[in-house]
Amino acid sequence: MAAKQPKAGAGGGGLAYLPRVQHRIRFLPSERTIEVAPGTTLLDAAREAGLPVAQTCTGEGVCARCGMRILQGGEGLDAESPAETRAKARNRVDENLRLSCLILTDRDLTVTAPYW
Ligand code: FES
Numbered sequence: 001m002a003a004k005q006p007k008a009g010a011g012g013g014g015l016a017y018l019p020r021v022q023h024r025i026r027f028l029p030s031e032r033t034i035e036v037a038p039g040t041t042l043l044d045a046a047r048e049a050g051l052p053v054a055q056t057c058t059g060e061g062v063c064a065r066c067g068m069r070i071l072q073g074g075e076g077l078d079a080e081s082p083a084e085t086r087a088k089a090r091n092r093v094d095e096n097l098r099l100s101c102l103i104l105t106d107r108d109l110t111v112t113a114p115y116w
Contacts, residue, residue, distance in 0.1 A: 026110040027051055028071060042068055042100035042111060051116060059101035064088050067097030072110035077103065 022035035025045045032049040043066050046053050057063035064087040070077065077098075080088075084099050094114070 023105045024108040025049070025105060026072075026108075027116070028110060028112040030116060036105055038106055039104050042098075042103040042105065042109070045105060046100060046111075046113075051113075053100060053113070054115060055101070057101075061087050061099050061102045064091035064093045064099060066100040067093050068100045068103075068111045068113045069097055070103075070109060070111055073108050074098075076107070 021038055023038060023040075024033060024035050025042070026033045027046060027049055030049075030051065032051065034045060034049045036045045036048065040048075041059070043053055043055070043059055046068070054065035055063060056065055059066070061081075061084055067088070080098065081102070084102055087093075087099065088095060088097070097114070100111075100113075
């Protein structure tokens with residue numbers, strides 16, 4: 001018996017059999033884990049997980065309050081931009097933190113924040 005082949009357009013959409021890409025974001029020390037769509041900011045992921053994030057700007061990398069430490073999965077993330085570096089220096093933020101509002105998820109990550 002031949003294997004059943006998916007039919008194009010089955011289920012009302014032409015992409016019904018493509019795997020749904022989600023990235024797993026794990027927050028420590030709470031151990032909360034959520035899955036988010038690619039391109040979700042770490043800031044939004046944390047909020048979706050019910051975690052508070054300090055913020056006084058509207059998430060454009062100005063206030064530097066939303067810093068998070070990438071514990072796992074950070075290899076290969078886009079390097080910090082000069083604007084992010086300046087915002088952190090201006091606000092005396094630990095250089096090992098990344099501004100979560102500027103990190104677009106494109107992989108699984110484990111992160112923490114100094115105030116969790
Ligand atoms: S929310 Fe202000 S820099 Fe990220």
